Amino acid sequence: MEKLYIKNMMCKCCIPIVRNLLESNNIKVLFIKLGYAEVIFSENSPSFTEIDKTLQQVGFGLVISREKRIVEQTKLAVIELIHFMNNVNSIVQKTDYLVEKLNLSYQQLSKLFSKYENTTLEKFIIQNKIERIKELIDSDEFTLSEIAYMMDYSSVQYLSSQFKKETGITVSEYKKDDRSERIALEDLL
Secondary structure, eight states: OEEEEEETOOSTTHHHHHHHHHHHTTEEEEEEETTEEEEEEOTTOOOHHHHHHHHHTTTOEEOOSHHHHHHHHHHHHHHIIIIISTTSSTTSOHHHHHHHHHTSOHHHHHHHHHHHSSSOHHHHHHHHHHHHHHHHHHHTOSOHHHHHHHTTOSOHHHHHHHHHHHHSSOHHHHHHSOOTTOOOGGGGO
């Protein structure tokens, strides 16, 4: 059994795509989740380099080094917390969640993230929060106060000022807009 760490596999819709790619290359998938797959190779399976090239053709790729795996796991943890857990327990800080999940200090995670990505970990978290805020606004299920609470903002004013700083438009302008300003998760990477 081999463990494959797969970069840019950031949403649940990616799982069947990666599964099909691997299985069509004679690789038996035992378990697959965001960013990770446990597989068994057959005699006819391609090499790691060939698998990586195949995955890259559709926007994924293999992560080989330990440091790069940590960066990918950090991205997945941020996305999981902000986009999939709905931050049910708003008391949990993003930094505490990452430290606990990855078993490294925030400073170590931040340093590794900046080393391999064209942005800082803090900026990546903010970008994901902004995209989640857009999604919550679009759903029209929550007030701005509820969204601020869910996204760990101390106030609606702070949420609004960070939204404006990141997007260049106010929350009100976004609500009136055609809302074509949303960015896909994989494009935040």
